[in-house]
Amino acid sequence: MKKIVLLLALLGLLQADEETARVVYDLTTSNMAKFEKNILKGIAVNKAHYEGNLKELEVAVVIHGGAYRFFVKDIQKSMFNTNLKLVEAYPELKKRIASMADTYEVEFLMCKASMSKNHLEAKDVVKFVKIIPNSTIGLIDKQNEGYAYIPVKD
Amino acid sequence: MADTYEVEFLMCKASMSKNHLEAKDVVKFVKIIPNSTIGLIDKQNEGYAYIPVKD
Numbered sequence: 001m002k003k004i005v006l007l008l009a010l011l012g013l014l015q016a017d018e019e020t021a022r023v024v025y026d027l028t029t030s031n032m033a034k035f036e037k038n039i040l041k042g043i044a045v046n047k048a049h050y051e052g053n054l055k056e057l058e059v060a061v062v063i064h065g066g067a068y069r070f071f072v073k074d075i076q077k078s079m080f081n082t083n084l085k086l087v088e089a090y091p092e093l094k095k096r097i098a099s100m101a102d103t104y105e106v107e108f109l110m111c112k113a114s115m116s117k118n119h120l121e122a123k124d125v126v127k128f129v130k131i132i133p134n135s136t137i138g139l140i141d142k143q144n145e146g147y148a149y150i151p152v153k154d
Numbered sequence: 155m156a157d158t159y160e161v162e163f164l165m166c167k168a169s170m171s172k173n174h175l176e177a178k179d180v181v182k183f184v185k186i187i188p189n190s191t192i193g194l195i196d197k198q199n200e201g202y203a204y205i206p207v208k209d
Binding site for chain 2: 046
């Protein structure tokens with residue numbers, strides 16, 4: 001009897017696994033419009049698509065290349081403060097990005113290797129971002145866990 | 155390709171209007187999907203490898 005219960009529980013887990021789609025975005029773009037379209041809007045649209053099909057979509061985003069700028073605590077004190085268009089849009093953008101982590105449970109992973117080049121330390125980055133040794137390791141781990149690879153670049 | 159090799163062609167619906175295309179304008183073996191990201195997620199989640207073919 002116990003074995004049957006265990007078997008049913010396992011089948012249930014397998015079933016749940018089949019009902020979950022997974023994606024890791026390889027985010028390197030510095031382009032604000034592209035970031036908005038593919039990450040802020042895209043993830044919301046795609047989450048809704050899977051929910052409509054009674055599935056879940058688990059999302060991870062690996063941040064490197066030109067994308068560090070979208071995840072700083074204080075844009076004015078960052079090396080991106082000369083980009084006036086970004087500085088102007090940032091307060092609103094920052095709220096929307098935070099809601100991706102809160103509402104949609106998006107996992108944000110930042111490549112540590114190029115943080116110094118972007119004049120960033122861990123304390124300068126928004127708190128929902130997890131710092132990983134490098135982007136390749138993050139992309140390997142996520143794909144090995146079954147996440148689909150989607151690049152978002154310039 | 156579709157007939158002999160059973161290649162499955164999936165077209166991203168999101169940018170069809172930008173290309174002045176409706177479903178009726180596209181060859182009939184093409185299946186229209188909501189957007190390319192969803193197609194790439196589904197195929198990779200089924201175990202298909204990702205290979206970009208771009209400019």
